Amino acid sequence: MRPTAAKTKMKRIIKNQLPMLCLHGVVPYIPDGASRSIRARNKRLKESRALLLANDEKFEAACIWINSLDRTREINRRHTSYFIKHIAERRIGLGHIANGTLIAAALHCGFKFEQSRQAPNLFFNIDQESLQSAYEESLKFDKCPECA
Numbered sequence: 547m548r549p550t551a552a553k554t555k556m557k558r559i560i561k562n563q564l565p566m567l568c569l570h571g572v573v574p575y576i577p578d579g580a581s582r583s584i585r586a587r588n589k590r591l592k593e594s595r596a597l598l599l600a601n602d603e604k605f606e607a608a609c610i611w612i613n614s615l616d617r618t619r620e621i622n623r624r625h626t627s628y629f630i631k632h633i634a635e636r637r638i639g640l641g642h643i644a645n646g647t648l649i650a651a652a653l654h655c656g657f658k659f660e661q662s663r664q665a666p667n668l669f670f671n672i673d674q675e676s677l678q679s680a681y682e683e684s685l686k687f688d689k690c691p692e693c694a
Contacts, residue, residue: 552605552606553599555605555650555654556598556602556605556650556654557599559650559653559654560595560650563653564649564653566591567595567598567646567649567650568591568594568595568597568598568646568666569594569595569597569598569601569644569645569646569647570594570644570645570646570666571627571628571645571646571649571666571667572646572649572661572665572667572668573665573666594646597644598644598646598647598650601643601644601647603640604638604640604643604644604647605650605651605654607638607640608634608638608643608647608648608650608651608652609651609654609655611634611637611638611651612630612634612648612651612652612655612657613655614680615673615676615677615680616672616673616675616676617656617657617672617673618671618672618673618674619671620671621658621659621660621669621670621671622669622670622671622672622673622677623662623669624674625669625672625677626662626664626667626668626669627645627649627652627662627668628645628664628667630648630652630670630672630677631643631644631648632684632689633677633680633681633684634684636684636685636687636688636689637680637683637684637687639687639688639689641689642689645666645667646666649668652668657670657671657672658670658671659671
């Protein structure tokens with residue numbers, strides 16, 4: 547079975563830009579009480595990455611949405627990828643969008659990034675006014691329209 551174009555794009559991002567990208571963001575999620583061994587961490591990373599690559603429809607929708615935002619030369623450190631993904635969830639209307647999916651979409655669309663101290667999140671070069679407008683617009687929508 548051939549991988550979808552979206553899966554190929556996400557794999558390219560992982561290989562060339564963020565080798566630690568997974569469903570939750572840039573570092574693998576470690577639940578409380580989980581083993582912290584390298585073998586266990588690598589297993590969680592592999593599982594989380596498989597879940598990320600299964601989000602191809604949401605990845606494509608996030609690419610379309612995030613391309614509507616204006617870019618700046620400088621990184622905007624006011625909001626992380628996690629905040630931005632919540633705006634995207636409401637605006638796109640496909641329910642939950644993983645932090646890693648939003649990050650992959652932003653990188654695929656050419657946004658620059660910087661690691662946040664709040665791992666697993668990133669900052670992007672998204673214009674603040676553009677993001678504010680997107681946030682205000684997102685408040686008009688439900689996160690999960692079919693759930694309402």
